[in-house]
Amino acid sequence: MSQDIEGNLWPFYVVADESGSxxxxxxxLNEGLGSLRRALLAQPLxxxxxxxxxxxxxxxxxxxxxxxxxREAAELTPLESRIGTCYQAAFNLLRxxxxxxxxxxxxxxxxxxxxxxxxxSDGEPNDALDWPNTHRxxxxxxxxxxxPNIIACGIGDVRADVIRQVATQPQYxxxxxxxxxxxxxxxxxxxxxxxxxxxxxxxxxTGADSLIVEPPAxxxxxxxxx
Amino acid sequence: MDPRRPAADSAADxxxxxxxxxxxxxxxxxPPGPWLHHTDVLGGYRPDTVCDxxxxxxxxxxxxxxxxxxxxxxxxxRQDDAVVVAxxxxxxxxxAVADGVSxxxxxxxxxxxxxxxxVAGVLDALDDGRPIDWPTLFAGTGHQLVAYAQDxxxxxxxxxxxxxALLATALVAGVVHPPGQxxxxxxxxxxxxxxxxxxxxGAGTFHDAFGADGxxxxxxxxxxxxxxxxxxxxxxxxxxxxxxxxxxxxxLLVGTDGxxxxxxxxxxxxGHLFAGTLARRPTALELAHTLDFxxxxxxxxxxxxxxxxDPEPR
Numbered sequence: 180m181s182q183d184i185e186g187n188l189w190p191f192y193v194v195a196d197e198s199g200s201x202x203x204x205x206x207x208l209n210e211g212l213g214s215l216r217r218a219l220l221a222q223p224l225x226x227x228x229x230x231x232x233x234x235x236x237x238x239x240x241x242x243x244x245x246x247x248x249x250r251e252a253a254e255l256t257p258l259e260s261r262i263g264t265c266y267q268a269a270f271n272l273l274r275x276x277x278x279x280x281x282x283x284x285x286x287x288x289x290x291x292x293x294x295x296x297x298x299x300s301d302g303e304p305n306d307a308l309d310w311p312n313t314h315r316x317x318x319x320x321x322x323x324x325x326x327p328n329i330i331a332c333g334i335g336d337v338r339a340d341v342i343r344q345v346a347t348q349p350q351y352x353x354x355x356x357x358x359x360x361x362x363x364x365x366x367x368x369x370x371x372x373x374x375x376x377x378x379x380x381x382x383x384x385t386g387a388d389s390l391i392v393e394p395p396a397x398x399x400x401x402x403x404x405x
Numbered sequence: 406m407d408p409r410r411p412a413a414d415s416a417a418d419x420x421x422x423x424x425x426x427x428x429x430x431x432x433x434x435x436p437p438g439p440w441l442h443h444t445d446v447l448g449g450y451r452p453d454t455v456c457d458x459x460x461x462x463x464x465x466x467x468x469x470x471x472x473x474x475x476x477x478x479x480x481x482x483r484q485d486d487a488v489v490v491a492x493x494x495x496x497x498x499x500x501a502v503a504d505g506v507s508x509x510x511x512x513x514x515x516x517x518x519x520x521x522x523x524v525a526g527v528l529d530a531l532d533d534g535r536p537i538d539w540p541t542l543f544a545g546t547g548h549q550l551v552a553y554a555q556d557x558x559x560x561x562x563x564x565x566x567x568x569x570a571l572l573a574t575a576l577v578a579g580v581v582h583p584p585g586q587x588x589x590x591x592x593x594x595x596x597x598x599x600x601x602x603x604x605x606x607g608a609g610t611f612h613d614a615f616g617a618d619g620x621x622x623x624x625x626x627x628x629x630x631x632x633x634x635x636x637x638x639x640x641x642x643x644x645x646x647x648x649x650x651x652x653x654x655x656x657l658l659v660g661t662d663g664x665x666x667x668x669x670x671x672x673x674x675x676g677h678l679f680a681g682t683l684a685r686r687p688t689a690l691e692l693a694h695t696l697d698f699x700x701x702x703x704x705x706x707x708x709x710x711x712x713x714x715d716p717e718p719r
Contacts, residue, residue: 183673184666185426186702223430224478228702290666381479382507 188284189292189380190230190246192277192327193372194269195258196300197235200335202260204301207362209257211369218373219249225380226250230284232276238263240272246280264302266310266345273327274317281325294327295379295390297372298345301335301361311344318347330375330392334364339401353398364397371395422699425667425674429699434477451482451513454697458689461491463583464498464591465686465713469693473663474704481507484574485661485706486516488524492531496586499527501578502708504601504661506634508573511557515572518553519635522546523578537580539596540643546576547636565636573634575599576644577659581651581712591651591714595659596644599633601708602665603647607655609680611671614647656683656713663707667700675700683711 195201195208212233219226226249233244235258243256277294284291304310320326333342333354346352355364374393382391394400422428437451456469472483484505491498501520505512526542554560554568577597584590595603595614603614633642651657660668667675675698682695696707 183669183671183676186700187666188702223432224475224704227430381475 183288184290185288186290187228187292188230188289189228190232190277190280190284190294191376192232192234192273192294192296194234194236194240194273194296194298196264196302197237197241197258197261198264198302199237199260199262200302204362204365205258205260207365208299208369209255211366211372212255212258214369215373215376216249216252216255218377222377223250225377228380229376230280231255232280233258234269234272234276235259235261236265236269236272237261238265238268240265240268242272242276246283264300264304265306266300266304267306267313269298270310270313270317274313274323277317277327278323278325291325293390294325296327296329297375298329298331299365299368300331300333300337300342300345302337304341314345328390332368332395332398333401334368335361343401350400351392352401353395354401355397356399359397364395367395367397371398420694422697423678423695425678425698425700427701429474429701429704432478434472435480437476437482438480453477453483454693455487456689456693457489458692459491460715461493461496461498461583463496463585463715464491464581465715466491466498467687467689467692467711468709469689469696470708471693471697471706473706474699476704476706478704482513483706484513484516485663485708486513486520487708487710488520489710489712490524490528492528495531496583497531498581498712499524499531499578500580500659500710500712501527501576502601502659502661502710503577504575504599504663504706504708506573506575509569509634510571512572512574514553514557515550515574515635516576518550518572519546519574519576520578522549523576527578527580531580537594537596539578539594539646542578543576543596543598543635543644550574550636568636569634573636575601575634575661577601577603579603579659581657584653584714588650590653592648593651593657593712594646594648596646598635598637598642598644600662600665602660602662604658604660604668604671605649605651605655606658606671606680606683607652609684611658611668611676611680614649615645651712651714653714653716656711658683658709658711660709661705661707663703663705664696664709666705667703679709686713 230246329347330351331342331345343352371393378391453472458467487502489500501523503516503519505516530537551563551568579595581593605612
């Protein structure tokens with residue numbers, strides 16, 4: 180028989196590129212994350228099961244909001260554009276943060292579902308040789324048993340093969356179609372993020388495969404060549 | 406009663422949800438969505454709550470099945486169901502409890518059908534005076550779910566994959582024999598596929614009838630919601646089967662995970678609530694009211710069947 184638990188929680192992480200090239204789109208991104216919060220406020224049963232963490236990365240990674248209960252948060256701390264695109268910094272932070280967060284929640288006697296990361300980037304990482312090894316450790320369930328699922332979305336100039344490498348399943352990797360408006364793409368990313376979170380949490384403990392990923396409009400699934 | 410409060414409030418308070426810890430957000434339950442257009446034998450009406458209660462003279466039965474808060478919010482029908490019937494020739498009580506898998510489009514029908522088929526199989530065995538072959542009974546139930554789906558979908562041949570997508574359900578079925586039939590005391594047999602469960606509650610302590618299975622699930626580092634179900638894609642999925650005595654001072658409980666997950670080991674707030682309620686053999690309505698407790702993030706459908714050996718059989 181399972182332990183006596185206080186509740187069921189699903190940690191979600193949004194990891195967003197704060198590099199200089201994102202400067203023009205920060206308002207769309209912060210507004211989109213605000214709409215996620217408002218959508219969850221309108222879904223109190225769903226919101227109760229979510230703890231939300233927002234991380235921005237450039238040359239380093241910063242936790243902007245941590246394990247937030249959206250019903251109680253006034254506003255999310257906004258993302259800010261900075262310099263650099265260091266994937267290694269983002270994955271290093273996640274590698275430390277996620278196992279610690281899971282243990283914290285379990286210590287509070289919550290049943291914790293596998294964490295889910297939504298990753299958004301608009302450009303090439305400037306640490307192309309360094310990040311893959313850290314990423315492998317992050318997603319390796321033999322390294323830490325609560326390794327996350329990662330949904331990766333690339334916008335603008337990002338290379339499809341890089342995004343495919345970040346995502347933990349081929350069907351979790353999306354890049355914008357050529358010529359799409361970047362600001363609109365970011366808005367669509369946030370819309371898909373909201374739909375995915377709500378739909379997934381509504382299947383919580385129902386016997387269905389719970390992680391539902393809503394493809395963002397204006398994006399395509401990256402396909403592997405064989 | 407608090408004399409400072411008007412009488413009208415006390416009636417409302419009496420039937421307000423029992424709050425355990427932090428409650429679910431308050432809202433008015435929505436009716437199930439418009440996809441319940443069935444005119445076949447299972448009917449299209451799906452009440453929010455059902456309850457039942459009676460005694461054979463040797464065994465006392467209480468049953469409740471309540472729609473989860475999430476389904477009330479999302480306009481979804483109660484996907485749990487249960488059947489419990491007496492078998493007068495043997496004095497036994499046959500039952501089944503099912504939890505439709507939400508990912509299946511009409512899993513509430515799957516749950517209802519699985520319960521009816523499983524209990525029919527148990528009654529047939531009791532009529533014939535033969536032991537219950539649980540693997541065959543569950544396999545037969547699975548096959549009939551596939552046949553039902555074929556009929557419902559108008560398919561020319563059985564399609565197990567489509568039946569799973571339409572009707573998948575967890576199922577626990579069983580029988581309780583009264584004292585004197587198979588031994589001095591009451592005895593129970595339980596069989597299950599999926600994550601519905603069974604417990605013996607005695608002296609305020611819950612004992613998991615499927616303990617080994619449950620412990621394996623608890624050891625998972627993160628929770629998984631994947632469950633086995635009927636019909637199954639794999640031909641060799643057999644039910645877990647348990648046979649055990651029901652002591653005279655104990656009550657057999659059979660329930661879906663909507664009850665089992667918040668119960669946990671039974672030593673927390675939910676366990677205390679039910680140990681207290683079941684100790685006084687509640688009415689069917691009281692059991693339903695208690696089962697509808699409000700506890701944040703526990704918003705699945707809940708079904709609970711309780712069977713007591715009567716201390717002085719009639």
